[in-house]
Amino acid sequence: MWSTGTATQQTSQTGRRTVADPFFAGLTRAAATVILLALAGVAAFLCSEAWPAVTAPSDRIAGGDGLVAYLWPLVFGTLLAAALALAISAPLAIGVALFISHFAPRRLALLISYVVDLLAAVPSVVYGLWGIFYLAPKLSHIYSWLADHVGWLPLFAGPASVTGRTILTAGVVLAVMTLPVISALSREVFLQTPRLQEEAALALGATRWEMIRMAVLPQGRSGVVSATMLGLGRALGETMAVALVLSASGLVTFNLISTDNPSTIAANIALQFPEATGIQVNTLVASGLALFVITFVVNFAARGLVARSSKSEGS
Amino acid sequence: MAKTIDVSDLDIYYGSFKAVEDVTLTMASRSVTALIGPSGCGKSSFLRSLNRMHEVIPGARVEGKVIMDGRGLYDVDVDPVLVRRDIGMVFQRPNPFPTMSIADNVLAGKRLNGKRMNRAEAAEIVERALVSANLWNEVKDRLRKPGASLSGGQQQRLCIARALAVEPQVLLMDEPCSALDPISTTAIEDLIHTLKERYTIVIVTHNMQQAARVSDTTAFFNLAGAGRPGHLIESGSTPKIFSTPDNPATEAYISGRFG
Amino acid sequence: MATQTEPPPATDVWPTASRGSSRVRHSHHAPTVILGASAVLAAGVLGLSGWVDPVGAVALGWLTFAILSTALTATLRGRRAAKNNVATILVTSAFALAILPLASLMWVVIEHGAPAFNAHFFTYSMRSVVGAGGGIYHAIIGTLYVTAAAAVISVPIGLLSAVYLVEYGRGPMAKALTFLVDVMTGIPSIVAGLFAYALFVLFWGEGTRSGIAGAVALSLLMIPIVVRASEEMLKLVPHELREGAYALGVRKWRTVVQVVLRTAAPGIITGIMLAVARVVGETAPLLVTAGYTDSTNSDIFSRQMMTLPVFAYQSFKSPGVPPEPGYERAWGTALVLLIIVMVLNLIARLCTYFFAPKPNR
Numbered sequence: 001m002w003s004t005g006t007a008t009q010q011t012s013q014t015g016r017r018t019v020a021d022p023f024f025a026g027l028t029r030a031a032a033t034v035i036l037l038a039l040a041g042v043a044a045f046l047c048s049e050a051w052p053a054v055t056a057p058s059d060r061i062a063g064g065d066g067l068v069a070y071l072w073p074l075v076f077g078t079l080l081a082a083a084l085a086l087a088i089s090a091p092l093a094i095g096v097a098l099f100i101s102h103f104a105p106r107r108l109a110l111l112i113s114y115v116v117d118l119l120a121a122v123p124s125v126v127y128g129l130w131g132i133f134y135l136a137p138k139l140s141h142i143y144s145w146l147a148d149h150v151g152w153l154p155l156f157a158g159p160a161s162v163t164g165r166t167i168l169t170a171g172v173v174l175a176v177m178t179l180p181v182i183s184a185l186s187r188e189v190f191l192q193t194p195r196l197q198e199e200a201a202l203a204l205g206a207t208r209w210e211m212i213r214m215a216v217l218p219q220g221r222s223g224v225v226s227a228t229m230l231g232l233g234r235a236l237g238e239t240m241a242v243a244l245v246l247s248a249s250g251l252v253t254f255n256l257i258s259t260d261n262p263s264t265i266a267a268n269i270a271l272q273f274p275e276a277t278g279i280q281v282n283t284l285v286a287s288g289l290a291l292f293v294i295t296f297v298v299n300f301a302a303r304g305l306v307a308r309s310s311k312s313e314g315s
Numbered sequence: 316m317a318k319t320i321d322v323s324d325l326d327i328y329y330g331s332f333k334a335v336e337d338v339t340l341t342m343a344s345r346s347v348t349a350l351i352g353p354s355g356c357g358k359s360s361f362l363r364s365l366n367r368m369h370e371v372i373p374g375a376r377v378e379g380k381v382i383m384d385g386r387g388l389y390d391v392d393v394d395p396v397l398v399r400r401d402i403g404m405v406f407q408r409p410n411p412f413p414t415m416s417i418a419d420n421v422l423a424g425k426r427l428n429g430k431r432m433n434r435a436e437a438a439e440i441v442e443r444a445l446v447s448a449n450l451w452n453e454v455k456d457r458l459r460k461p462g463a464s465l466s467g468g469q470q471q472r473l474c475i476a477r478a479l480a481v482e483p484q485v486l487l488m489d490e491p492c493s494a495l496d497p498i499s500t501t502a503i504e505d506l507i508h509t510l511k512e513r514y515t516i517v518i519v520t521h522n523m524q525q526a527a528r529v530s531d532t533t534a535f536f537n538l539a540g541a542g543r544p545g546h547l548i549e550s551g552s553t554p555k556i557f558s559t560p561d562n563p564a565t566e567a568y569i570s571g572r573f574g
Numbered sequence: 575m576a577t578q579t580e581p582p583p584a585t586d587v588w589p590t591a592s593r594g595s596s597r598v599r600h601s602h603h604a605p606t607v608i609l610g611a612s613a614v615l616a617a618g619v620l621g622l623s624g625w626v627d628p629v630g631a632v633a634l635g636w637l638t639f640a641i642l643s644t645a646l647t648a649t650l651r652g653r654r655a656a657k658n659n660v661a662t663i664l665v666t667s668a669f670a671l672a673i674l675p676l677a678s679l680m681w682v683v684i685e686h687g688a689p690a691f692n693a694h695f696f697t698y699s700m701r702s703v704v705g706a707g708g709g710i711y712h713a714i715i716g717t718l719y720v721t722a723a724a725a726v727i728s729v730p731i732g733l734l735s736a737v738y739l740v741e742y743g744r745g746p747m748a749k750a751l752t753f754l755v756d757v758m759t760g761i762p763s764i765v766a767g768l769f770a771y772a773l774f775v776l777f778w779g780e781g782t783r784s785g786i787a788g789a790v791a792l793s794l795l796m797i798p799i800v801v802r803a804s805e806e807m808l809k810l811v812p813h814e815l816r817e818g819a820y821a822l823g824v825r826k827w828r829t830v831v832q833v834v835l836r837t838a839a840p841g842i843i844t845g846i847m848l849a850v851a852r853v854v855g856e857t858a859p860l861l862v863t864a865g866y867t868d869s870t871n872s873d874i875f876s877r878q879m880m881t882l883p884v885f886a887y888q889s890f891k892s893p894g895v896p897p898e899p900g901y902e903r904a905w906g907t908a909l910v911l912l913i914i915v916m917v918l919n920l921i922a923r924l925c926t927y928f929f930a931p932k933p934n935r
């Protein structure tokens with residue numbers, strides 16, 4: 001009576017159901033396969049569209065010196081902007097995360113976490129508009145002050161940009177965008193510190209800061225590192241905010257506040273692509289492929305780091 | 316209605332690990348069989364192999380024969396899902412579906428199997444199952460409330476009602492009272508007493524008094540050591556096992572001198 | 575001292591319970607008094623120098639407070655307490671500094687965007703508009719279509735893949751999928767755009783733009799979010815519920831659909847909402863795939879399609895002459911986007927709140 005073949009009272013229903021089970025399993029498998037294929041597709045299409053740029057004679061690439069000479073300033077700008085962003089946002093984000101997890105009163109903390117999550121959801125074009133209309137003019141005052149007073153530092157050599165649309169401004173906007181990403185994850189990590197360890201530290205007579213240094217920070221280190229890397233990934237790939245804010249000339253320079261700024265890969269694609277044709281398109285796709293590789297490496301470096309540090313901590 | 320289950324030469328595996336070895340046992344119809352033994356000896360594994368729930372775990376499999384009503388449960392053309400409709404199961408921790416009301420929980424076995432019922436039919440099934448599970452009087456005014464809103468003991472009886480609504484022949488219970496207070500435990504034991512009129516019942520328990528109170532037959536499982544498979548040491552009528560067991564290990568376990 | 579096991583109340587620059595090295599007890603009012611003194615001092619300095627800037631005033635006051643309170647703690651309660659004080663002030667400052675840009679962003683967007691809001695703005699497209707007037711109707715339609723299409727593509731794929739990972743997947747295929755979803759999470763949005771562009775070039779030739787290409791690009795960003803969120807939620811469904819259903823003789827697919835997915839539904843819906851909120855503001859991939867136009871286009875399979883983020887960007891990039899109306903439209907669109915994202919986030923939260931199964935109630 002439980003057999004699939006023999007006719008019993010249940011057969012009319014079961015005949016269909018024994019098909020339904022493998023069918024559903026197959027459906028989920030098919031969905032998974034679509035994802036695999038999509039990624040294979042991404043890789044394949046990007047490579048095939050980028051290939052003509054790789055093989056093209058160097059004078060046909062924009063700039064006239066070949067693909068590497070074209071890509072290098074962009075890669076430099078991408079890394080510089082992301083580094084600036086993280087230099088600003090990582091410490092702040094960790095501070096915010098600590099504030100939420102260990103300093104703010106509980107209800108306030110909840111409210112703040114909502115606000116921080118919201119900050120993460122604000123579209124980048126909105127950040128871009130804010131950056132160019134509001135932030136850049138404000139910062140330009142600071143830049144001219146910097147150029148006047150600490151101009152001996154190569155970073156602030158000037159002459160200061162009047163519009164404020166410099167790589168440093170782009171870095172600040174990216175910092176604002178990456179901050180919620182980093183702090184949201186760090187907060188989770190800090191909140192997971194075992195209560196017992198915290199209380200043990202406090203019972204030893206530690207001040208709150210000592211407790212955080214003894215119990216919270218060591219526990220959360222790997223989590224914070226991966227959160228920061230995630231932020232880095234976002235900063236590297238961010239397009240519109242940079243495209244709007246940055247006034248780029250394509251120079252490789254560490255001067256952060258002048259009118260000569262390197263562009264970033266993503267922003268460059270967004271700015272050039274709508275009008276690009278022929279080999280230009282291939283060149284841009286090649287730069288997109290380079291960006292893909294960079295973010296990939298960053299993401300997996302983060303993963304490796306986390307895996308290693310969590311292993312060495314032995315927990 | 317109730318059926319006898321014959322198990323012969325049953326081995327139970329988790330992947331390459333053999334958890335239970337060479338069990339031969341008959342569970343008579345319209346009676347209660349209690350499975351007792353120390354933790355890890357394979358009582359749950361054995362019970363779960365009786366309605367093919369065992370193979371839900373990845374890598375798990377059995378070798379040997381389980382025969383009910385002249386048919387092998389593990390014959391190649393047998394659909395395990397249909398076996399489970401004939402052999403119901405109640406778990407250690409009550410597990411009502413949290414998204415469903417009390418009534419829907421009882422009907423879950425029918426509804427989830429795609430059976431269409433009209434209202435009167437459904438109401439009748441709900442009432443019959445809840446009455447059988449001795450829960451009707453307590454919940455008849457709040458059938459639309461979530462199943463999770465009941466007390467632990469009530470939830471467990473709800474799970475029994477849920478199993479009964481599928482109209483099984485056999486009811487398997489894995490430590491059904493271990494998460495419950497003494498009063499709920501008594502309620503369930505009383506219920507087992509009435510249910511055995513109509514069903515074959517197999518119950519796993521760690522409570523010797525409970526085994527003695529509710530069962531007709533007792534089977535004692537033991538294992539030789541950690542990492543070794545569990546064995547059926549002996550089985551027989553409950554009074555005999557509890558008064559004059561053949562095997563000294565059984566006596567040691569029952570009288571609490573185990574280990 | 576012996577009973578000091580509870581962590582101290584959260585805002586204690588001056589812990590009131592005596593611990594370890596404390597020599598002097600402070601009243602609760604000490605911080606307030608110093609804060610007041612700092613404010614007066616800062617106001618005085620500013621008044622004398624004639625420099626009036628509210629942000630500067632607050633910053634100066636806070637700095638004074640920090641120095642005064644630390645100095646006082648150091649003299650009265652020793653180095654360790656002073657260190658704690660410095661840390662508290664630093665962390666609080668970090669928070670204030672982080673909130674500042676958000677507040678300013680909100681303020682600027684509302685201030686500049688609100689004037690653009692009127693019925694005309696929402697009901698007209700930009701077709702043959704020069705200078706003032708015109709609206710975002712075409713962009714609203716475009717965003718609606720493209721986002722909906724993206725959701726239609728990515729929700730089934732993402733959800734079923736999550737089901738595959740949690741309920742069916744074993745071995746190399748599941749491992750590969752987990753890995754690749756990680757990779758996907760890191761795909762820069764512009765790269766997703768390039769992919770969709772390259773894909774549709776294959777079908778329809780060089781230079782084509784369409785709403786569906788945009789939807790494919792967005793799907794690529796949305797799928798990993800949906801997979802991750804759903805996977806997380808499916809894993810939270812207790813194993814006992816599955817077993818309970820199997821023991822009733824319920825088929826696996828019905829168990830998955832009607833018990834597991836049903837139980838996880840609130841969390842999954844929240845995840846989908848957040849995924850939509852995440853892609854609805856994406857500009858770059860749509861710029862290269864869906865392109866831009868001034869007219870309403872409700873056919874996602876052909877011709878360029880305007881979307882809200884691209885419209886905001888374009889209105890800023892080429893505002894027209896004079897630029898003011900264009901800028902105003904850009905701000906108005908930014909405000910619309912901000913509102914959409916906030917509403918989606920809010921709905922997602924309410925979803926979790928109202929539809930989560932509530933035991934014992």
Ligand SMILES: Nc1ncnc2c1ncn2[C@@H]1O[C@H](COP(=O)(O)OP(=O)(O)OP(=O)(O)O)[C@@H](O)[C@H]1O
Binds near residue numbers: 334352353358360
């Ligand atoms: N899912 C599983 N995977 C691998 N091994 C398992 C699994 N479940 C149980 N085992 C092993 O099978 C053996 C028997 O387990 P089982 O749960 O049947 O014991 P039990 O007699 O029910 O114990 P208890 O009285 O504690 O419930 C044990 O050694 C256990 O470690």
Ligand SMILES: [Mg+2]
Binds near residue numbers: 359489
């Ligand atoms: Mg057990």
